Amino acid sequence: MNKIKIGLFGFGKTGKLVAHEFINNESFELVWVAKRSASEDFIFASDALGLKGQSGKIVPISEINKEFFTNNPVDIIVDFSDTSGVNYYAPAADLGIKIISAISQYESGDMEYLKNLGLKTAVLYSPNITIGINLILMAAQIFQNILPHADIEIIEEHFRNKNEVSGTAKKIADTLGLDEETQINSIRVGGIVGKHEVIFGLPNQTIRLTHESISKAAFGQGAIFAAKWLINAGPGLYCMEDVIKNRVKEQLLEKQMEEKASSNYLQQFKNKILGLFK
Ligand SMILES: NC(=O)c1ccc[n+]([C@@H]2O[C@H](COP(=O)([O-])OP(=O)(O)OC[C@H]3O[C@@H](n4cnc5c(N)ncnc54)[C@H](O)[C@@H]3O)[C@@H](O)[C@H]2O)c1
Numbered sequence: 001m002n003k004i005k006i007g008l009f010g011f012g013k014t015g016k017l018v019a020h021e022f023i024n025n026e027s028f029e030l031v032w033v034a035k036r037s038a039s040e041d042f043i044f045a046s047d048a049l050g051l052k053g054q055s056g057k058i059v060p061i062s063e064i065n066k067e068f069f070t071n072n073p074v075d076i077i078v079d080f081s082d083t084s085g086v087n088y089y090a091p092a093a094d095l096g097i098k099i100i101s102a103i104s105q106y107e108s109g110d111m112e113y114l115k116n117l118g119l120k121t122a123v124l125y126s127p128n129i130t131i132g133i134n135l136i137l138m139a140a141q142i143f144q145n146i147l148p149h150a151d152i153e154i155i156e157e158h159f160r161n162k163n164e165v166s167g168t169a170k171k172i173a174d175t176l177g178l179d180e181e182t183q184i185n186s187i188r189v190g191g192i193v194g195k196h197e198v199i200f201g202l203p204n205q206t207i208r209l210t211h212e213s214i215s216k217a218a219f220g221q222g223a224i225f226a227a228k229w230l231i232n233a234g235p236g237l238y239c240m241e242d243v244i245k246n247r248v249k250e251q252l253l254e255k256q257m258e259e260k261a262s263s264n265y266l267q268q269f270k271n272k273i274l275g276l277f278k
């Protein structure tokens, strides 16, 4: 089966772990990694990560244009750079290259831009691409529907020098109709990768939905989960909830098919037994 070809923007704290996950996954080929500036020390990301082989040729972002994409074709671009990465999407979208943007907080207008690119190719945007946080987001919506009178607060914890409020917490607050200014509580200590808690307060009980990223590798695994779905998606702007809901539908369909097959089998078996007595 052909491997899914990946081009990665950003080789920083998270990009390095994401590259590692893609290189070690047999369904993917990491073709190139675009950095802000060329690396004096390494030709391939695999070299920089101490891995065998030659995966992820390191290129400076200054070389990224339509000609580069044509000569170095990939199926999907995965962006863990920063908000400037979006400036390089259009020539890729024109060529039908799909895009996964994991930039946690965009400037105003960038989301509309991604939506427009979705007219040409499949674009998935996720401010927190772990599978777990998106399951929390879906569960929180269900809890809020069942418990409309609950008090809700969000606690987000990250590493000390993360300056901005978590984009993930803002997405959760926006989804639940909370006030970002007063209902998100931020904690900055040590090297916490990322922890989010949604607290539902009721008179006689408290419900807590908690997700903790233990390693930035979780973001690579989320990107892989998303890429395996996006490769077959048509043009449009998608989020991780779309991927998870689709996976749930597939599993329900598989179970229905199994149950149907087993009930057919049981019916055939019963007919055979009854046939013995005729
Ligand atoms: N969606 C998620 O699940 C998730 C998880 C972690 C981090 N992030 C986001 O990923 C981004 C990177 O996070 P980080 O912790 O690795 O930061 P970082 O600063 O360690 O790494 C970013 C790297 O990208 C490089 N860069 C900047 N602009 C670039 C461009 N146009 N092309 C290529 N490289 C470029 C920088 O030089 C830097 O090396 C941030 O936006 C962060 O919010 C998202």
Ligand SMILES: O=C(O)C1=N[C@H](C(=O)O)CCC1
Binding pocket: 104, 105, 127, 128, 162, 165, 166, 167, 168, 169, 193, 194
């Ligand atoms: O490392 C970061 O920075 C992260 N930022 C995201 C956010 O702001 O929500 C979450 C994942 C880690």
